[in-house]
Amino acid sequence: MAIEARNVTKRFGEFVALDDVSVDVASGSLTALLGPSGSGKSTLLRVIAGLEVADSGDVFISGREATALAPQKRGVGFVFQHYAPFKHMTVWENVAFGLKIRRRPRAEIRARVDELLELVQLGGLDRRYPAQLSGGQRQRMALARALAPEPEVLLLDEPFGALDARVRVELRSWLLRLHDEMHVTTIFVTHDQEEALELADSIVVMNRGRVEQTAPPRQLYDEPANEFVMSFVGPVNKVDDAWVRPHDVELRHEPNGSTREAQIERIVRLGFETRVELVRDDGERLSAQLSRDEADELELARGDIVYVRTRRERTF
Amino acid sequence: MTARRITRYGSLAYLALILIAPVSLIFYRAFESGFGAFWSAVSNPDAVHALRLTLEVTVVAVPLNTLFGILCSLAIVRHRIPGMGLVNAVVDLPMALSPVVVGLALYLLYGTQGWFGPWLTAHGHRILFAYPGILLATTFVSLPFVVREVVPVLREIGTEQEEAAATLGSPALVTFRRITLPAIRYAVAYGVVLTTARCLGEFGAVAIVSGGIQGRTQTLTQYVQASYENFQQTNAYAASVLLAGLAVVTLVAMTVIRPREDTRGNRGA
Numbered sequence: 201m202a203i204e205a206r207n208v209t210k211r212f213g214e215f216v217a218l219d220d221v222s223v224d225v226a227s228g229s230l231t232a233l234l235g236p237s238g239s240g241k242s243t244l245l246r247v248i249a250g251l252e253v254a255d256s257g258d259v260f261i262s263g264r265e266a267t268a269l270a271p272q273k274r275g276v277g278f279v280f281q282h283y284a285p286f287k288h289m290t291v292w293e294n295v296a297f298g299l300k301i302r303r304r305p306r307a308e309i310r311a312r313v314d315e316l317l318e319l320v321q322l323g324g325l326d327r328r329y330p331a332q333l334s335g336g337q338r339q340r341m342a343l344a345r346a347l348a349p350e351p352e353v354l355l356l357d358e359p360f361g362a363l364d365a366r367v368r369v370e371l372r373s374w375l376l377r378l379h380d381e382m383h384v385t386t387i388f389v390t391h392d393q394e395e396a397l398e399l400a401d402s403i404v405v406m407n408r409g410r411v412e413q414t415a416p417p418r419q420l421y422d423e424p425a426n427e428f429v430m431s432f433v434g435p436v437n438k439v440d441d442a443w444v445r446p447h448d449v450e451l452r453h454e455p456n457g458s459t460r461e462a463q464i465e466r467i468v469r470l471g472f473e474t475r476v477e478l479v480r481d482d483g484e485r486l487s488a489q490l491s492r493d494e495a496d497e498l499e500l501a502r503g504d505i506v507y508v509r510t511r512r513e514r515t516f
Numbered sequence: 517m518t519a520r521r522i523t524r525y526g527s528l529a530y531l532a533l534i535l536i537a538p539v540s541l542i543f544y545r546a547f548e549s550g551f552g553a554f555w556s557a558v559s560n561p562d563a564v565h566a567l568r569l570t571l572e573v574t575v576v577a578v579p580l581n582t583l584f585g586i587l588c589s590l591a592i593v594r595h596r597i598p599g600m601g602l603v604n605a606v607v608d609l610p611m612a613l614s615p616v617v618v619g620l621a622l623y624l625l626y627g628t629q630g631w632f633g634p635w636l637t638a639h640g641h642r643i644l645f646a647y648p649g650i651l652l653a654t655t656f657v658s659l660p661f662v663v664r665e666v667v668p669v670l671r672e673i674g675t676e677q678e679e680a681a682a683t684l685g686s687p688a689l690v691t692f693r694r695i696t697l698p699a700i701r702y703a704v705a706y707g708v709v710l711t712t713a714r715c716l717g718e719f720g721a722v723a724i725v726s727g728g729i730q731g732r733t734q735t736l737t738q739y740v741q742a743s744y745e746n747f748q749q750t751n752a753y754a755a756s757v758l759l760a761g762l763a764v765v766t767l768v769a770m771t772v773i774r775p776r777e778d779t780r781g782n783r784g785a
Contacts, residue, residue: 251679271682278683284676288698297694298684342680349685 201260202227202385203248203353208257210243217243218254219409225387225402227262230379232396233389235406236432241389242281244406245355248387249278262352274353277346277384281358283338285330291317291341292326298349316344319378336367343375347382356388360395372399393433397421405429427516437486442513449488450509451476451498459507462486464500476500478508539760546753557754562731566739567758569650573735574715577655581711585662586704590696592663593670607663610656618656619724622649626725645727650735653721658714662707669703670696705773713766716759 203225210218218240225231233241246252248259250271258267266274286294295316299309317323320340330338339359346354359375360368376399379386390396396403397417405412405420405428413425424430430443437444452459465485466477474495476488488508490498500506546554557563591597592604610618626643627633636643643649677699681691697704719737726733728742736759743751 249683251683271679272685272687274683276683278680280676280680282676284680286677286680286695297681297686301685301687301690345680345684 201225202229202262203387204258204260205244205248206258206260208244208247208254208259210240210247210252210254216409218247218257221257221406221409221411223404223411223414225385227385228383229385230376230399230401231387232400232403233387233406234391234393234396234403234433235412236391238408239406240409241391241404241406242357245278245357245387245389248353249276249355250274251278275349275351277349277351277354279339279342279346279354279356279359281361283330283342283362285338285342287330289329290326291322291328291330291333294330294341295344295348297345302349312348313344316348319381320344334367335363336371339363339371343378347384352385354384354386356386358390359388360390360392368395375399397433403433405432407432424514430514430516435487435489439484439486439510439513442510442515444486444510444513446475446487446489448511448513449478449486450511451488451490451500451506452509453498453506455507456509459509462506462508464502464504464506467495467500467502469495474500478506480508542753542756542760545749546757548753549750553750554754554757557751558758560751562734563736563739563751563755563758565731566734566736566755569647569734570716570736572647573651573654574712576651577658577715578708578711580655581659582662582704582708585659585707585711586666586700588663589666589670589700592667594675604667607660610659615653615657615718615720615722616724619653619721622653622656622721622725626652644725645729645733647733649725650722650733653725654715654718657718657721658711661710661714662704665703665707665710666700669700673699702773706770709766709770709773713763716762716766 201224203223205221205223208218208221209216221240221244223233223244233244235241243252247254248261250266250269254267258265260266261274261276271278286297289297292313295313296309299312304312313326314323317326320343322337322340322344325333325337330341333341339362343356343359360371363371372395388399397420400417402414403417403420404414407428413420413429415423415425420429420433424433427443430436435446437446437449455461460480462478462480464476465479468475468477469492472492474490474492476490476495478486478488480486486508498506546557558567588603588607592600592607623644624630625632626636626649628637633643641648643652673696677695678691681695682688686694717737718735719741722735723738723741726735726738728734728738730739730742734742736755740752740755740759743749743755
């Protein structure tokens with residue numbers, strides 16, 4: 201294991217940010233800490249980095265006990281949500297900072313910084329100040345800065361949170377490629393389930409300072425451990441006592457033994473997918489997700505009566 | 517439009533009446549009898565000594581208050597020590613308290629009947645009516661300026677840059693020198709300018725503790741007052757011009773610092 205957190209508890213006054221949390225992160229993996237705000241995911245990241253001291257519990261990094269170690273000595277790269285650029289330094293100086301602290305030879309620093317700037321596609325912008333960069337560029341600079349001292353572990357706090365939607369999607373696939381090249385154990389914090397599902401090979405779902413489930417994306421989606429995970433990871437309908445995903449809601453014009461009658465309240469066409477909002481005869485609401493072709497074939501219209509069948513229902 | 521005009525001319529008229537007219541008059545009076553008279557007034561030994569004393573106090577009080585101002589600011593903003601709110605309030609005391617009261621307080625502490633006075637006198641240390649007393653009074657009244665300038669800037673920059681430096685392996689002192697200090701340098705510089713101006717102009721507290729002995733414990737502001745009371749108006753005006761000149765230098769320093777501070781960080785964006 202590259203990182204182990206054992207029974208970590210952290211309180212801020214009355215608020216329990218982490219409640220007996222244990223997490224294992226495999227060496228070389230890309231792990232997501234996923235949860236709503238206030239779930240303790242950022243606090244856990246900061247405890248691993250040594251920026252917060254846990255009230256109790258232990259942290260191991262690459263097998264070494266790191267619980268009482270200062271952040272300077274943990275060999276951890278950290279990218280802050282708002283990147284925390286050194287505003288009075290150029291891009292080049294920002295990236296070189298960790299190497300200069302380690303008093304590496306000047307030629308080595310130059311080579312490493314130039315290489316990293318190329319890697320994060322900031323070659324040619326080395327003399328700019330952070331204020332002269334776009335959000336995405338600043339983020340990549342922060343990444344290069346964190347990677348410069350060759351950390352054993354890379355920690356990213358909401359790495360895409362402050363970016364607009366398009367840049368976010370671009371940076372995601374870029375980060376994935378980067379991780380494949382660098383093989384540095386990476387943990388990132390996110391509240392965006394789509395981001396976690398797309399990037400991570402292991403997801404830790406957190407809620408109210410506790411770990412709800414740790415699993416690979418597919419397993420998390422298909423076999424959620426409880427209602428919270430089911431409803432937080434992916435869209436969901438609650439039908440009677442069961443939970444069902446909108447894409448497991450099937451619509452047809454003819455009833456059969458296992459269908460329920462419902463009226464179409466609204467149809468939303470989102471490019472490739474079509475979302476149909478329904479009200480059942482007993483007043484319960486649910487939504488169905490269809491491909492555009494399926495929806496076209498059924499010739500659905502608002503106000504139509506359709507018959508609903510659900511698949512892969514889950515009860516907890 | 518008229519509202520704007522009232523704002524503009526109203527403020528200008530107010531400044532002219534309250535600030536510019538009196539100061540101009542001082543300059544006018546100082547040079548009324550020609551530059552020769554002015555020069556002989558400022559070059560008389562008592563004036564020179566008073567100027568030197570004022571500068572000697574300033575060059576010690578300003579670095580002291582700068583150093584401790586930065587330390588206090590860090591303590592107030594960065595450390596969650598109980599009682600720091602009280603410290604924050606106490607720092608403002610010299611602004612609220614009349615300098616005369618400060619002088620009196622020092623007198624009570626270091627005078628012959630005071631708490632420390634007898635012991636210090638017995639050990640051959642002279643505080644009141646001597647350089648240490650003047651320095652204490654001046655340092656007291658000029659204490660808040662660096663803190664007041666630096667605290668809001670420290671709050672604004674937050675701790676993220678310092679934390680980032682820590683994760684990059686930077687020891688605390690290096691982080692302070694390479695990250696924190698550059699971020700607050702304009703606030704510190706501005707605080708230093710204000711502190712300097714306050715030190716040069718201090719009168720009330722010093723008047724009580726210095727004794728104002730001509731050629732020995734008389735600061736420049738006291739020299740102005742003493743000259744005026746002794747009907748040596750030319751000396752008083754000339755020394756005033758000297759003080760005003762020092763004030764102009766600090767003002768210029770201030771305007772040089774300010775615009776750079778404002779434009780920084782907005783570059784590009």
